[in-house]
Amino acid sequence: MNVATKGVEPGPDGKPRCWWCLGSEDNLAYHDDEWGRPLHGETELFERLTLEAFQSGLSWLTILRKRENFRRAFDGFDVERIAAYRAKEVQR
Numbered sequence: 001m002n003v004a005t006k007g008v009e010p011g012p013d014g015k016p017r018c019w020w021c022l023g024s025e026d027n028l029a030y031h032d033d034e035w036g037r038p039l040h041g042e043t044e045l046f047e048r049l050t051l052e053a054f055q056s057g058l059s060w061l062t063i064l065r066k067r068e069n070f071r072r073a074f075d076g077f078d079v080e081r082i083a084a085y086r087a088k089e090v091q092r
Contacts, residue, residue, distance in 0.1 A: 026064045047077040 006019040011028065021031035039045050051070060055063045063070075073092075075081040 024061055027061055030060075030064055042079055043077050046079050047071070047074075050074065050077060 008016045009019050009022060011017040011022060017028070017031055018035075021027040021035075039048055047070075051063050051067065054070070071077065
């Protein structure tokens with residue numbers, strides 16, 4: 001199917017959804033619970049910005065599946081903790 005002709009399709013529960021989220025439970029959950037919703041808070045915005053930066057060249061599904069690993073690696077995306085990183089944390 002041509003991308004220009006893709007649109008809304010029924011999901012596994014029959015509810016209409018964007019074509020791109022079908023076929024993966026991770027994408028479906030992201031679509032239903034996060035995509036298109038505003039983010040509030042420094043941590044939430046910093047997490048999304050960081051994940052978007054790491055996504056370059058990868059599928060968003062890959063990033064979604066690794067999100068918990070990113071949260072552990074970046075101390076829960078706590079901006080103040082990351083700003084205080086020294087050489088040891090950067091090297092890690």
